[in-house]
Amino acid sequence: MVAEAGYQVLFNPNASKVTGVIVAASACEIAAHACVRRLARGHLERLTTHLIPPGKQAKVSPRAVIDNVLPVLTGRRLADEDGSLWAALSKILAARDTAVHQGELEEGTNVLYLVSKARQFVEWVETLGDIEVGSKS
DSSP states (O other): HHHHHHHHHHHHHTOOOHHHHHHHHHHHHHHHHHHHHHHHOHHHHHHHHHHOOOOOOSSSHHIIIIIIHHHHHOOOHHHHOOOOHHHHHHHHHHHHHHHHHHHHHOTOOOHHHHHHHHHHHHHHTTTTTOOOSSSOO
């Protein structure tokens, strides 16, 4: 998904930079949600399914999932491990919000930078691995 956003931004002269940012931010959210679903077991699985229902709008913000839910499940927090990537993720989510609500990006938005940082974030989420937490019941 991030690769598609990067391709569109780099090589498609008709592509919308707004679309590139929205796709990149969506890839970050999907990676975080998929990681939560993969790691949660037992009672935690029921809680995370309530917070992030499959196929529906999450009841918590992407920032809350990344800053609060992932650390509970993994013991790792992006802001502690890579503050610059955490700051870039904030810019990705803010640019996405601007694009969705205003239909355009703020002047000077470096879309290629945001897409590359989205890729880095997805790679970080993938390093969280298959840690099992909670009970199997």
